[in-house]
Amino acid sequence: MNKSQPVERRAGAVSNGLPFTGRASRAAARHPWRTFGLWVALLALAYLAAGTMSLTASPGTAGTESTRASDLINERLRQETPPEEYVVVESQTATADATGFGEFVDELVAELRGVETVRSVTSYRDGGEGLVSGDGHTVLIPVTLTGDMAEAVDAAGPVVEVVNAANGADGFRVTTVGFGSVEGEMSTLLEETLQQGELIGIGVALVILVVVFGAAVAAGLPVVLALLSIFVAAGATALVSNAMEMSNFVVFIITMIGLAVGIDYSLFIVQRFREERALGHEKVEAIATAGATASRTVFFSGMAVAIALAGMLIMPDATFRSFAVGAMLAVAATVLASLTLLPAVLGLVGDRINWLSIPFAGRRGRPGPAGRGAWDAVVRGVVARPAISAVVTGVLLVGAATPLLGMNLGSVGISSLPDDSESRHAFDVINREFSEGVLTADIVIDAPRIDDPAVTEAITKLTASLEGDGFFGEPGLERNEAGDLALLTVAMPGDFSSAESRAALERLRGEYVPDAFDGVDGDVYVGGPTAETVDSVATQRHYLPLVFTFVLGCSFLLLLVVFRSIVVPLKAVVMNLLSVGAAYGLLVLVFQEGIGASVLGFREAPVIESWLPLFLFAILFGLSMDYHVFLLSRIKEHYDETRDNAASVAHGLRSTASIITGAAMIMVAVFAGMASGDLVVFQQVGFGLAVAVILDATIIRMVLVPASMELLGDWNWYFPGWLEWLPKVNIEGSRKQVPAAGQAAPGALPGAVAEPAASGR
Template identity: 40%
Template sequence: MTTSMLRPPAIRPDENLTSHRRPRNLAATIARFSARHRATAIVGWLLFVVVATALSAVIGTIGAEDSDYGNGESKRAQQIIDAAGFPDRAGEMVIVQSGTLTADSIEFQTAVRDVAAAVEATGQVENVNTDAVSEDGRSALVTFAMKGDPETAADRIEPVHDAVSGVQERHPDLMIAQTGEVSVDEAIDSQVEGALATMSMLSLPVTLGILLVAFGALLAAVIPLGLAVTAFLASLGLLAASSRLFPADTTVTHLMLLMGLAVGVDYCLFYIRREREERAAGASPEQALATAAATSGRSVLISAITVVIAMSGMFLTQDTTFISLATGTILVVAVAAIGSLTVLPAILAKLGDRVDLGRIPGLYRRQSNGRFWRFVLRVVLRRPGISAALAAGALIALALPALGMRPASDGIEGVKHDKAAIKTYDQVQAAFPGGADPATVVIKAPDVTGPAVTAAIADFKVKALATGQLHEPITVEVNPDRTVARVGIGLSGTGTDKVSEDAVRTLRDDVIPGSLGSVDGAEVAVTGGAAQSVDFNHALTRSVPLVFAFVLGLAFVLLLVSFRSVVVAVTAIVLNLLSVAAAYGALVLAFQHGWGSGLMDFQERGTITSWIPLFLFVILFGLSMDYHVFVLSRIREGYDRGWPTKLAVSRGIQSTAGVITSAAVVMVAVFALFTTAPLTAMKEMGFGLAIAVLIDATIVRAVLLPSVMALLGERNWYLPRWLGWLPRLSHN
């Protein structure tokens, strides 16, 4: 292929995408209506946003309760506890520790009694217990429960903290510190809420700055941002309504904002840049808008449907967290797409060339020259076989570490350990393995205080401690009607690592069957952080094949119908899976192996947060299809106009290079903000999304896709005769 083949030829009038032929696809029809009824479209959109936002304020969003979470046995145990009528109290503890004294010394015992008396004197606590002593005798625990509603316990904890601090001052030779449910939650909330709010606020100026560079004009940059923000606000109202069916997870609104910015800006970029391109080629404003609607508008529609399909796969997990994240993401993507297809054409029709108001000297240009991508494509298409082999080899090599991925719940290990309550938690965990986050064994029987059950509990304690994996303190609590007992017991390990998970399996498979399992008519189940992790991973293993089959199957059908090619559909799916696999590998290297711990400031755990891999798959598969659909649509446009496949590939990728690069930069920048969050899971999510988009927009889109399509040639458009009944959708 000569260099001249990469330069656009003179386009005949009948070839121009801005021809007078009326577009016949759905996106063009909607845009034509909006352009003719501008006031209706714009006012209607604003009214929709206001009503939806008001709906959110009036009815409120129902948040997910603790009982909504969980899987398998641990969820069943929690449901038994919730129905048993146990007093709902928040547990706290104070550790008394010495490097020289033991718990039987007078000073040590005095300090323990002083702690118990001080917290009781506040009038805010009950059920004070001082029996727990560590195996080395140098640590003791004073445990108690906060009176009243645990949801408001944080409002009453300060006097207790002050009382403990006072005891510490009277015993300077000992370490006396408080931790527990309220203290740790308070510490985590102080980290997370501020960080998430900061990320959300930073995302707006960061996105605006990138758009200013991309468009070189203030108004053109503000329009995508405005549409994305209004789409987010409207989707919050829809989330409030949907939360009646699917309770909302606490993090879903933050994800919705960032996803709304990512896809909302992308959709507007596709649309506006195509309209600008047509104007630069000499089309009238009306023709330019019609062409943008028929081409980029159609791509937006297909991309949005693909993202929604991918997100819908998370419903198959039947997990509250996944369902909540899927619901929020689907809503914001759908609303952003609707806005791009309706109100955006009306705004562009109203503004015309005034969309370029506020031009920035040195940045403004209607059409990117694409010199860099033209050079890359020239190299790639000259040696497509070598280019494909090198790109695929690099992605496969990066994906290989994913084979050793070990998912696990993050628990408190996924939080920065820079707060006093969290540091004290670590000290309790070290002195009393599992004591800070014990397993809970739930026993349901007609009378749990009867001799058969009490004897079984005593036997259980002996056998549990004999394993070396289960530890003191062991606590027993009985509900008011004596039908349910819950036994707390410490686990070896951190509570989220393999050691703790093995201890849960020992508890379930060996200790309970040989003790509590022998009681006739008794139902026994285990819950707690480690047990929930085991059950979650088991449930995920079951649901992952269903999710993958659902997402890949429906995406294949959508691409097949859109492009009337089996090869294009299969190629797009394979390339997307390859980019997701490479992102998995990078994630394992950065977080599981800790290569990114210094740069992203997290504590290496040797695991990946259990919900991250599946979540990343559906999000990344949906988002990466944005680029593929947009590029493939331009390639198909050229092919339908009679260009050879290699020429259509070259020009299609060149013509979309600028807008895709801008869109990718927005996504990478927005998602990278997550890596500054205090939660390791948030860092993993942000890193995984950013690195995958970066891989997809560079290696896959600029090297692998064109080289593979060049190698396949006319076979790209293969469609079996028996599928000839598929509708022919216009791409221009």
């Protein structure tokens, strides 16, 4: 280095030329109020945009038979399908023919008919048939609402209020079930889960951050930035929701991913800034160095996560696409905040980041002589027997993944509601006391002339098959005015995701329809809740290889360019697949098999939510890449300097151990908080993510990574000459330090930070 350079440049920690992340961080630090102004404007825009959010309760899967059936009904039979509610009135003592029972029902029906959103009410007192149970103690009151299915939740709200007011009066139990009431209850539970998950996740994260940083101000900063990033991502998602169909679960995904990734990314950058200040570097240059190193790593990690999430965009399912868009926007907002807002805050507060220090926190783990730390002991034990370590951990992970072979995909449906749910109670009573149930299979016949004798004969034959099946209820037939479309609706009792319902659908599609319409000029499509679930699962299985290939291939290419090694990205892909597979297996073991479910406070379910495996794969692969990028970047940095593989592995683990462990614990806390709610689907999501992060941060990073790197030695960094044309990307930057006497060595544990220099506030 030219000795005529200013000392500030030499101690500024970055060699000739800052990368763009370093330049962005330096600019934000030098002009914090300008950066704050831009972020205030961004937050204001996000607030305005949030009011335009348009979400769908059950977005369909494009191109499936059930979707085609639904489209034909909406386009050519009904302009709108009115939602329905099924009110159940029960008495332990009285029967429907008793005077008091009849008067109670009449009064309830009158109140329901007075509701503005009610179109019609049917009662056994008005001559309705099949509305009284066999023992007479239960009656059913079908209620047809105004509007269409998109307005079902709002329309059902006043009905639910009337039902709740009548429930318990005069000894009668009154409950209701329908699309609107169920979706409304799920939305309420979702909000409660989000609030509870945020409280648990943020609370535990703050405790961990205090332990890592040893200062309350430093601990609170990552949480605040994560929350701001979530707000911006939600606003951006709201804008997108006006251009494409979005699932109402996307808010849950944004919150969960935003908290986990947002806190982690800020954690790495703040810690790096404090290290640079402890080495005596001037404030702005310390921020620039953190930007050129930790922020640069965050940027590439964000790219890895985004690539994994982008795989869900391949799916023709609006649920996956909305999850991908929401999660990618959450990651993008987090990276943007890490590169701009965080450096601005650090530039403004300077060393006040260490205010409100906590005694005995953040100072433990001060390094002693090289090779005597706890992580060095772990590495020494693993590298002493690398083959045994690799085989044992590999067998454990494969064993944990084995149960996934028995994974049953479906939709948990109404059974996902808590046991004390009023809607679930009404649903169970109807299925038990009334053979028709509340769910149907919708058989759409699209023919040039529905009144053609061949078509009429086919419909008659199909109706006879359904009536003789024993599972289906009584069919009902509708025709459109044009005479070219008919809808044969048949009740399917029980939960739409049950094995019995799936088997009945298979008989309907595979036997009854082909047999009845063989040689008939027309097309037949079977829709309804069961058909939609089955079609969704089939679509996912069809696209799964393509999504896996895209995510694995793109991740491999990114790591190939970043680390300039063929072996490192191959191992990262294999190890991440092992952790994802083990998470799948444990998910099946706990929820399907029920092993440990009650101990963990979860509810057993007969199926794993159909969208969950692909969603978990994309999220987990992206988050797993995070740790590999952070760890391997430090190993690669040291290897380039020393060409000593074993020492580089030890250095990488030692220099990232406490910070990555803290980051993993924060992610686990966030995911566990989201799994603490009452909805089974979110219990499955939170548990699957938390387990995978634990496996990745312990077995993978502590044992399998060092063991495999020791076994392969310098082959870890094999890079054939014919690939030299690829661009060279130094993910950690290139730092040249001039530490003063008595300062911490560059390889010191992140948790062992000396007192920062007093200058540069």
